[in-house]
Amino acid sequence: MNAPIDPADMPTGIRMTLSPLVGRVLAPNPSPFTYTGTQTYVVGTSDVAVIDPGPDEANHIAAIVAATGGRPIRAILCTHTHRDHSPAAAPLAAVVGAPIIGCAPLTMEDDGPRADAAFDAAYRPDRILTDGDQVAGEGWTLQALATPGHTSNHLCFALLEEKALFTGDHVMGWSTSVISPPDGDMTDYMRSMQRLLDRDDAIYYPAHGDAVDNPRRLVRGMMGHRKQREGQILRFLERNGASAIPAMVAEMYKGVDSRLHGAAGRSVLAHLIDLDQRGKAAPLDDGRWRLC
Known part of the structure; x- marks a missing residue:
């Protein structure tokens, strides 16, 4: 795992360029579970996709819009529906007119003490992606990779042009993921990790923590x-x-x-x-x- 991040090097509300196709905006929601906060990614040049818009915070939504530089947003993608990842999708879509695309909504059976308090029950995608589905713009292609385990609806997104993988909470750059039953499933998680180990991605962009430049070593560890x-x-x-x-x-x-x-x-x-x-x-x- 990479060296710990100094929070001072991770200012919120500012676009940080990570590659020719990838920019990052940090949400102002640090916590023991989110580290320095949720990282929203802006992918593309002439037109863009937004990955994990984060919490419904007006300043963060404004920062995402600013980070696009006025370029059209073709898609707002969510890796999963924990409340630090997807709630900003609807208000951002209302501002920019982009479709919400990505993981399926998560509905849990209410057969006992509720375990879904951390989920975004209001999430309503315009299009649900399944394993292998793609979203594309000018010069970029994002392909969905089903990675259940942290949540049953978790997706990663592969940026084919740069051999990069946006890993959401499945693989984070600072800690292991929490697997919380009944929706979190260790068997599924280990299978999903094996899928990543079998791939040849060059870099991971997690929702929390720094980018991972030796991903197979991290997954193996x-x-x-x-x-x-x-x-x-x-x-x-x-x-x-x-x-x-x-x-x-x-x-x-x-x-x-x-x-x-x-x-x-x-x-x-x-x-x-x-x-x-x-x-x-x-x-x-x-x-x-x-x-x-």
Whole structure:
């Protein structure tokens, strides 16, 4: 992973040119989960696409419009519908008259405590992209790559002319992604990571964190990290017997900001569900988990 970013080097509301076809505008929404904020990308020269317009913040929407330099916006694309990614799509479309294109809306069954508080329920795309679908303008082509795992509707977008991949939250430049069941799925996530490992992209542009200039090495390392975490869980259960997730988090995430322990618990649960599907662990009625 690249060196940590100094927030002073990531000013909000200003277009930063990253390549002949790619510019970036940082949204003013830093947090323990978004790092320095959501990065909105502007792709193209004569006409452009906007990827992950971000939160519905008037100043950020104005900054996106300014970053286009008056060029027509052909498409507003969303990698997924977490509230730091897609809510600005509709107000931006209202200003510039561009279609909203990208991931499918996400509707979750309300069969228990709701788990979709972080999702943008108002997201309404004009066109839904599926794996392999393309959006193009003058001198640029974006191809959708289905990458479920972080969310079931997650897409990455490949910029074919530059062998670049906009990875949303599937691969970030500063941290691993949170996989939060029931929508987040560790099995799907690992399959999607393998898809990326099998590709030959030259650079990743994530929604959070710096660009990644050795993407296959990063993906390989992230997959190894998940395997190590799985091993930690299995060893914990072997050593301690049936256990609850908070006890696992307390041991396995020592030194991690306590504000992230809730998210860590969701990822541990995702690992346990995956282990259950593979016959290696099983849930008990009291909320604890045991080895099989």
